[in-house]
Structure formats: structure tokens, C-alpha cells
Amino acid sequence: MDRRLNWNEIRTRAAQFAREWAGHGYEKGETQLFYRDFFEVFGVPVRRVATFEEPVKKLGDQRGFIDLFWKGMLLVEQKSAGRSLAKAKAQAYDYFPNIRNADLPRYLLLSDFQSFNLHDLETGEESSFSLDALPQHVEKFGFIIGVEKRTFKDQDPVNIEAAEVMGHLHDALEESGYVGKDLERFLVRLVFCCFADDTGVFEPRDIFLELLEQRTSPDGSDVGPMLANLFQVLNTPEERRSKKLDEDLARFPVNDRLKFPTSDRLKFPTR
Incomplete structure (x- = not known):
């Protein structure tokens, strides 16, 4: 194929x-x-x-x-x-x-x-x-x-399911040894990105979902580095971004809604 x-x-x-x-x-x-x-x-x-x-x-x-x-x-x-x-x-x-x-x-x-x-x-x-x-x-x-256009609703019953998934992610990361402020900061950033993708803060909608679906491996082995790169881009003013920045990352706007601390580099759990 x-x-x-x-x-x-x-x-x-x-x-x-x-x-x-x-x-x-x-x-x-x-x-x-x-x-x-x-x-x-x-x-x-x-x-x-x-x-x-x-x-x-x-x-x-x-x-x-x-x-x-x-x-x-x-x-x-x-x-x-x-x-x-x-x-x-x-x-x-x-x-x-x-x-x-x-x-x-x-x-x-x-x-x-x-x-x-x-x-x-x-x-x-x-x-x-x-x-x-x-x-x-x-x-x-x-x-x-074959990329289906999604429709959006102000209220969606899957919100409850999404909260449960986030809870399972928290527990899984914690069990792997990824704990404390690093874990909480990561989850806050992730929730913000999901919210921004769904409500139009990120435009066009679904660019965060597409980034994960289309630019990372099916086994998830490179999701961590991709998210780290994205968080850095969100905190970098457009005029200071590299001219050679990946186009899919460059589409994301500067994050004015929720500043990600730049002094702490996000750490990801290792197997």
C-alpha cells in the first residue's frame, strides 16, 4: 500500500x-x-x-x-x-x-x-x-x-470519556516513575493543547491531532520528543523562530493563553 x-x-x-x-x-x-x-x-x-x-x-x-x-x-x-x-x-x-x-x-x-x-x-x-x-x-x-472533516459541538458527551483517559494517562506515567511537578506540568500542557485544538485557539482546528496522527510513529516511540518540540515552539515568538522550522510546527500560534515555563525542560519517562 x-x-x-x-x-x-x-x-x-x-x-x-x-x-x-x-x-x-x-x-x-x-x-x-x-x-x-x-x-x-x-x-x-x-x-x-x-x-x-x-x-x-x-x-x-x-x-x-x-x-x-x-x-x-x-x-x-x-x-x-x-x-x-x-x-x-x-x-x-x-x-x-x-x-x-x-x-x-x-x-x-x-x-x-x-x-x-x-x-x-x-x-x-x-x-x-x-x-x-x-x-x-x-x-x-x-x-x-481519507482525512475525514470533523464537526464540533460546544458540549460533547465524550468529555467525560476524555477526562477518564487523562486520568489513566496520569496513573500510567506515575507508575513509570514520571512524578511530581514534571508530571503535573506535562498534563496541564497536554490538556491545554487538546482544548485549543477543539475550540479554535489553534487554527485550523485539529492541527494538534493531525500532528500526532501523521507525524509520529504508530508505536508512540517519538511522541515525547514531538511534544517537547511543540511546547518550545508555543513559547517562542514567531519573529524568533528558526527560518528552517518544520512547517507543521510553525503553524502553531504563540501561546498567549497559558505560558509554559521555559526554564524547566520537559522530561519524559523512559522504559
Whole structure:
């Protein structure tokens, strides 16, 4: 099975894609090439998931062709550079009445090569950005690599379960010999990061979860060093951060809500 690209790699590919397609925009001649390259940004061959020029009935006796269709996930309506995306949206919605319910897409993407308009039809969220800004918005296309978009609630019954998990973590670390102020400080920092990830203090949401899921080993052997690096970044003003700082860490804002003492280096338990 192919390795899934991490967001650093995807952003780098997105920047290259934006440079290569700057100034292009002929709908009939370049759409398929454009989306082959676009899906390769995420390391996914478009032919694995989607089809081009999918035939579909429109209202009345007319027939149309969907520029790109990923059943159940994505419908793309493409226009030449400078053409109206409002017209593209109306055209796309003409297809919906004759798409099977099981195949109705969650996402609608409208584009004129030099700009994107992405609609999440489940949440109602809409995002618009230019081609050159794609590297800053690639997370919005997480569904291409199987990263499910999460929805958030002010109150969630899993809070009780989360508190229990934190308690178990405390006990496990304490049993390993990681005790006292070091342990309590670590748990406070961890709780803050979870809170910030869930409430929007960290933007975009879930960047802390993604950092742990995508940038650490499944066995957890390197979670400690990653957290130590993150805590140091959170306490470092942006103008003092290294120019070569890992991009996933650089996205985290300076922590103004809860200062982490810089005089005490966080120690992690060893086996």
C-alpha cells in the first residue's frame, strides 16, 4: 500500500502545482490534465477515484457531462479562466436531480483554473481562494487522502470519556516513575493543547491531532520528543523562530493563553 503523504509534502507539491498552472485556463483542452496534476498533489491518481466527462441527464430531455465526478464524494464543474463561477454553480446543480442518492457528492468544487470555490454540502461551509494560495488551503481537501472533516459541538458527551483517559494517562506515567511537578506540568500542557485544538485557539482546528496522527510513529516511540518540540515552539515568538522550522510546527500560534515555563525542560519517562 502506498504511503500517505504528510501535509508538509502536500503543501510543497501544491506550491509546485500552482507555479506550473499559473496563467493556464482553457476548459476544453486542459481540464483533465489539470485534475490529474491536482490529485497528484495529494499522491492520489485521479483514475482510482473519479471519472471525467460523466454523462448525466439534466432537467427536461437535455443531457450533460460532469467535468469530474467522484461518486459520493466530489463533483467538479470547471470553466475557462475568467469565466463566471456563479454560472458554473448553477450548471452543477442542474445535474443533482438525476444523480442517484447513493452517489450524491458531499463536496462541490468550482474552478476557473486560477481560483477555487469549494462547497461542503453537508455542513454548508464554503471556501474561496486563488490558485497561488492553494498551499495554505490544502487541508480543506483532506477528503482526497481519507482525512475525514470533523464537526464540533460546544458540549460533547465524550468529555467525560476524555477526562477518564487523562486520568489513566496520569496513573500510567506515575507508575513509570514520571512524578511530581514534571508530571503535573506535562498534563496541564497536554490538556491545554487538546482544548485549543477543539475550540479554535489553534487554527485550523485539529492541527494538534493531525500532528500526532501523521507525524509520529504508530508505536508512540517519538511522541515525547514531538511534544517537547511543540511546547518550545508555543513559547517562542514567531519573529524568533528558526527560518528552517518544520512547517507543521510553525503553524502553531504563540501561546498567549497559558505560558509554559521555559526554564524547566520537559522530561519524559523512559522504559
